[in-house]
Amino acid sequence: MxxxxxxxxxxxxxxxxxxxxxxxxxxxxxxxxxxxxxxxxxxxxxxxxxxxLDPAVQDMYAGSQSGDDYASLDAGxxxxxxxxxxxxxxxxxxxxxxxxxxxxxxxxxxxPFPRTALDPYYPRAQALVEAGPWIYDQGDRLASAKAPMLPLGHGGLYTSWFQFSKMRGDVLPxxxxxxxxxxxxxxxxxxxxxxxxxxxxxxxxxxxxxxxxxxxxxxxxxxxxxxxxxxxxxxxxxxxxxxxxxxxxxxxxxxxxxxxxxxxxxxNPIPRDVATLVVFSGKRGPYYGNNLNMGNGAIMRAVFAPTAAFARSRHIMGSLTTMEHPVELDETGKAAVITAAIALGVDASNARAFSVGCGMELMPDPDRRLTLTGEKDALGLPRLKLHMRVTDDDFARYRLTLAELGRQLLASGAGLLRLNCSHREEWLKNMDWGHxxxxxxxxxxxxxxxxxxxxxxxxxxxxxxxxxxxxxxxxxxxxxxxxxxxxxxxxxxxxxxxxx
Ligand SMILES: Cc1cc2nc3c(=O)[nH]c(=O)nc-3n(C[C@H](O)[C@H](O)[C@H](O)COP(=O)(O)OP(=O)(O)OC[C@H]3O[C@@H](n4cnc5c(N)ncnc54)[C@H](O)[C@@H]3O)c2cc1C
Incomplete structure (x- = not known):
């Protein structure tokens, strides 16, 4: 002891x-x-x-920044x-x-090694974060027993699943x-x-x-x-x-x-409201916008992930796209839903729209870096400076992913997707960070x-x-x-x- x-x-x-x-x-x-x-x-x-938390201790994390906006170093x-x-x-x-x-x-x-080198350790890691049974690959089966999933058909994106660290009722992760x-x-x-x-x-x-x-x-x-x-x-x-x-x-x-x-x-940058996703049938997929209690100790949430084959063919990076909160469509959006539904021959009278967010992966960049400054903390350690950089290519790669998701939704008659951001400034304005x-x-x-x-x-x-x-x-x-x-x-x- x-x-x-x-x-x-x-x-x-x-x-x-x-x-x-x-x-x-x-x-x-x-x-x-x-x-x-x-x-x-x-x-x-x-x-x-x-x-x-002691503010004097926390202050040793403070640092400075250059380049694109990023959370201050003592905030994350x-x-x-x-x-x-x-x-x-x-x-x-x-x-x-x-x-x-x-x-x-x-x-x-x-x-230096494949994922199989970590496979034996994941179940114990899962137990440490108290995330319930290891059922990342069983989300589709468990969820579709409760409500119909969004059919994405054949294409570059598929429905994947998050699980949550212990977070039930008012219990924090x-x-x-x-x-x-x-x-x-x-x-x-x-x-x-x-x-x-x-x-x-x-x-x-x-x-x-x-x-x-x-x-x-x-x-x-x-x-x-x-x-x-x-x-x-x-x-x-x-x-x-x-x-x-x-x-x-x-x-x-x-x-x-x-x-x-x-x-x-x-x-992982998290651009928010970068797109609006319309689900034609309001009954489909509540678990895309909400965490779902699977009844066996697992809390899960559906996301859209690119397949390895799609990533290879379009040279994109990782992304996990989430449906976030319900939004009202403007008149142009409503007209687009009606037109698309008629063209596809589907009923969109219960259509619901959601904002879309995403956790993205950035292309490795040696110049996005930490260096030491001349300023020192209370114990004499030089403070850090972060040079942050998100390139237009990083955004462009994710737009390709969103475009594919929109194509698949239309092809399966399940819904449509409208891109809201095209300019760099719009992306950066809506940017959150994973920390x-x-x-x-x-x-x-x-x-x-x-x-x-x-x-x-x-x-x-x-x-x-x-x-x-x-x-x-x-x-x-x-x-x-x-x-x-x-x-x-x-x-x-x-x-x-x-x-x-
Ligand atoms: C708002 C927010 C939300 C997040 N959400 C998620 C999420 O949903 N999922 C997820 O996977 N991750 C999430 N993360 C990231 C997650 O917190 C980190 O991945 C994780 O904490 C990293 O663990 P670590 O032990 O490597 O480092 P840390 O958690 O940073 O721990 C480092 C420890 O080292 C101590 N330390 C630092 N310097 C010294 C020193 N000189 N001497 C002695 N001790 C020192 C610190 O006090 C601290 O206790 C989130 C982070 C933030 C800020």
Whole structure:
């Protein structure tokens, strides 16, 4: 039994020597610690925050930006135990097999392994987010027993399914800090340290290993951790920041010998109201606009996803299109519905219209990146700057997807789709963000093209690994947490092999 220790109560100059130090107590760090709990390894979980949000701690996340508008760097992250799951939406969906493949129209694509390498870990990841049984591929069967689905016919898009982290009635999606507090405390081998900010990764002079971590509290206490292994699990932006800022031995930053750390930043943009989708028969598909309780513990939501064959033929990226809320059609829209219904010979007297939103994948871009600035936080760590860029081609690719969805709806006589945005400014005006921070410590077996290898180990360093979505080299349109958890559980197995 290990109670949470407040790092501010340690003696100055303390040196801790765990087998594995995990930097960050978000879903990745907590799941990794719990997955290693049954071993004999001593685990030190270093978390910057505590159980509650402290504005002074949160301020260390603030940074600056250039390029296209994006959420401020301290808005999409929470520096408390449980990290981003203290405000996440609970949307879960595994990545598609094609997301892992090298695609000739997607520069820099290709994971070091196929999706089958994560398959054994998904059920445990699903249990960690408390999303009910693993039935992503059974949504059609379960839903059509309740109400007719929208027939899309043969084409480039199909109905796919999200599942939700525990979110029933007024129960919020699983908040990892709160949900797993007792499990962490019950594990004799996990020592959880709160209010402990890692400020530097110190390497041995030959730059082959991590020698120690510098840790500080906002009360001015400084101490040292000398672990056998280190895992960075500080989130999709902060992992890159810690590597870049630790530049005393490797002058460009740890793992940055090939100038890759911080590059390829990604998120899933969520353009809203980009199209209006009309369903001719009002009885069809309530689960497209609402979450559906399947009665077996699973809450599901239907979305429109491109097939791998369509993506290949039209050179598009991932997207998951949702029907969002009912809207009133204007006169032009009503006329279009009547004309289309007559031409197709269908009854559209109960037609209902919905706004359409989408989680998109952006083309990998090395210049969409995080760098350090001269400004420092309260503990002296340089703050981050994000250069954001969404190109017209990113939007154009998604328009092709929407056009195909419209074609399929008309072809099957189920409905129609009207595109509302054509200019870049219209897309950007309606843009929301997933706050999914991806790609900045990308995985590639070639050190010139990635920061970590297929095991999540930083190239060139024997005892430094990275967990979380920063390592995703491409990321599809599925929300990341379920996927980064599966990858973290795989990392736990790797650590058991090398650290035991
Ligand atoms: C509004 C919102 C909605 C979201 N909705 C969804 C969703 O529906 N589905 C989904 O899959 N994902 C969603 N996400 C994303 C999800 O929150 C992240 O994918 C997830 O939290 C990442 O987990 P992580 O453990 O890698 O990082 P984080 O959750 O960011 O955790 C990092 C932890 O490290 C700690 N830390 C940081 N720096 C240091 C340091 N120097 N020393 C010690 N500790 C440090 C932090 O305090 C934090 O606890 C959402 C995010 C937001 C903001």
């Amino acid at each position: 290990s109670a949470f220790v407040d790092a501010r109560t340690l003696a100055a100059g303390t040196v801790l020597k765990p087998d594995i130090a995990i930097v960050g107590g978000g879903p990745a760090g907590i799941s990794l610690a719990l997955a290693l709990a049954a071993t004999k390894l001593d685990i030190l979980l270093l978390e910057s925050g505590s159980m509650n 992250r929470l520096r408390t135990l449980g990290g981003g799951t203290n405000h996440w939406g609970g949307w879960c969906r595994p990545l598609d097999a094609s997301d892992f493949e090298k695609r000739d129209w997607v520069p820099h694509s290709g994971w 699983t908040r990892f800090g709160v949900r797993y507090e007792a499990d962490i405390k019950a594990a004799a081998t996990i020592k959880p340290l709160l209010n402990a900010n890692v400020t530097a990764i110190r390497l041995t002079p030959d730059a082959r290993r991590v020698d120690r971590l510098d840790v500080a509290t906002l009360t001015g206490l400084r101490f040292t951790v000398k672990p056998r292994h280190v895992v960075l699990a500080a989130g999709g932006m902060e992992n890159a920041r810690l590597l870049l800022a630790s530049n005393d031995v490797m002058k460009a930053g740890v793992g940055n010998q090939n100038d890759m750390v911080g590059r390829f930043f990604g998120d 999914h921070h991806l790609g900045t410590v990308r995985m590639h077996s070639n050190p010139k093209q990635g920061v970590v290898d297929g095991d999540g180990k930083v190239h060139g360093l024997a005892n430094l690994h990275v967990a979380g979505s920063a390592v995703f080299p491409t990321y599809g349109a599925s929300n990341p947490t379920l996927n980064l958890l599966a990858l973290t559980l795989r990392l736990a197995d790797h650590l058991k092999r090398i650290a035991a």
